[in-house]
Amino acid sequence: MSSDPHEDSDPALTLLRDALARQDGEDLARALLLATLPPVPSGDRAPVLALALEASWHTLHEDIARALQVHRDPRTVPALARAARTKHAYLAYDDSHAFARKCIWAMADVGTTEAHAHLQELAQEADPEIAGYARRRLARWDEERGRKGA
Incomplete structure (x- = not known):
């Protein structure tokens, strides 16, 4: 049992932290399912998910x-920006850059000025697919304002 009373009240967060500490992919999958069931309180889950996003073992x-x-x-934007540039060997078959696209969409939906700045940087990437995804989100920034978190 945890000594942190807030952690015990959020089983998804507890499982996320434990799965990361043990580098357990199966528990990470379970925690991810719990962490996204409605209602989705961000609280401390999102930063822990951002740590998982950058872990290479799963x-x-x-x-x-x-x-x-x-x-x-908004706390996840730097991790999303770094992850959008990351090439995982297990995703090498995917020429469409689906992972980078998902990171870029997630940043766009955060909707902060920091997210916008990271998208502008990604729009200058040498990889034309990544740059193109970022440019599309920037081009639709104002149209998509209603879906943004900020």
Whole structure:
């Protein structure tokens, strides 16, 4: 039993932290499911999900990016920006850059000036797919304002 009373009140957060500490992909998948069930309180979940997004020992990166899009937490923007540039070996078959696209969508849906700035940087990437996804989100920034967290 945890000594942190807030942690015990959020089983998803407890399982997320434990799965990360043990590098347990199965528990991470369970925690991810719990962390995205409605209602989705961001609280401390989103930053822990951002840590999981950048961990290399699992194969749930696309699912985590999607969960972070749901959370729309500004604290996750730097991790999403770094992850959009990350190439995971297990995703090498995917020429469409689906993982980068999900990270870019998640950043756009956060909707902060920091997210906008990171998208502007990604729009200058050498990889034309990543740059194109970022440019599309920037081009639709104002149209999509209603879906943004900020």
